[in-house]
Amino acid sequence: MSFHFYGNTKALQVLQQSIQTGHLSHAYLFYGPAGVGKQALAKQFAQAIFCQGENIPCGHCIPCQKMLKNIHPDFQELGGQNTKNSFHVKEVRAIRSDAYIRPNDGEAKVYLLNGVDNMSKEAANSLLKVLEEPPDNVVFLLTCPSRSAVLPTLVSRCVPIEIFPVTQPECIQALQELSPDTTLEEITRASQLCDGIIGKGLELLSDPEEIKASQTAFQILESLSKGNELAVVVALSPLENSRPFTKKVLLFLSNLLRLALQAKIKKISILGLDDFIQKQSIQSILKMADTVETCIGMLEQNANLKLCVTWLSANLPYSI
Ligand SMILES: [Zn+2]
Structure with missing residues (x-):
């Protein structure tokens, strides 16, 4: 069978x-x-x-x-x-x-x-x-x-x-089979954002808006480990133009921070996020997650988009 x-x-x-x-x-x-x-x-x-x-x-x-x-x-x-x-x-x-x-x-x-x-x-x-x-x-x-x-x-x-979502290794295997022309790096990133839902992973690999939003979320995450404010400001700059896009990016970012936090606490490895996890303390990841959540809340209450992004760049902790 x-x-x-x-x-x-x-x-x-x-x-x-x-x-x-x-x-x-x-x-x-x-x-x-x-x-x-x-x-x-x-x-x-x-x-x-x-x-x-x-x-x-x-x-x-x-x-x-x-x-x-x-x-x-x-x-x-x-x-x-x-x-x-x-x-x-x-x-x-x-x-x-x-x-x-x-x-x-x-x-x-x-x-x-x-x-x-x-x-x-x-x-x-x-x-x-x-x-x-x-x-x-x-x-x-x-x-x-x-x-x-x-x-x-x-x-x-x-x-x-x-029917349940699958584990990350199962998700990677599925996405490799179902989207054979995609690189392993892209597939790994999609697997971190799709919560084990393969259909969502495929959408992340094929929908241009989803691709752009997930790339931006990863760039922001990387900028937070670079240790300078300018890198964070540059990574956040695509957010100033569209409210739905900004919300999508922040939801992805919140998802990634949650995964990183779990991995840090349980001392486990997460494919593609290990570098970030190693460089950050539990406290700093918590502060980042909290800041992103607050910003999502501000957006949902219709706060001015540019002000939200400025607030975010001023409050996200960045470290070496
Ligand atoms: Zn048959």
Whole structure:
């Protein structure tokens, strides 16, 4: 059995057991933060349900090929608009009538419903009715950010599959495989800022705005170890033009300082941050983190952007 997924051993075991024992449930709820891979894993599970090969999902048999080309007649994917109430009742009703028609190719039909937390109340109730009396040979795969985001009665009808962020080494491995043209340095930096969420890491490597913001955060961090005020002022200079950009950079910086602090206290190494951690004391990292947090708070309260950046450069401690 070979799902191609990172970390999340427990979730993979539950799904593998379902396939191997042939005891498929009528519904599975994949939940976890955005970008963690819920949809990707749910699709692989659908492929595994249809697969006729040996090392399920084999990727080579006809059903696997149809899934990989998005042309399997017994698989439907809906939702995923990411705005509240964007998943309408008419879509669920269409599934309800379709679910009672026998499968075309194989023995099962699979419906992947992305973002069920965005279902209107009517849509959620309509789905609940199907799950209360599910047709034979039909499997529903639901995704949402957390169990509390959907009706408890819906949750209780599903096998819960929680997807967690991965460790930094797992994240680096994933980003290397998924973004092969990127340098190890860029990947390491993305892995420090994405909190183990691979989708977020990929965004950090491909979205120009994210790339610029993360580079600026790292430049500020490096400037704090140079021991002169001018270096800090220069590193902070890209912040004076845009409030959303500044906030993004400061959130990244806050994230990096939190990681550095944890590493310093636990005396562990963090790839790419070790030089900074070695040069700084716990007290100075704490003061930096506190200053950055205060500045984020000032920005959120609509303080003048230039004043915020000036305040930041005057209050960030820098040392040799
Ligand atoms: Zn196959």
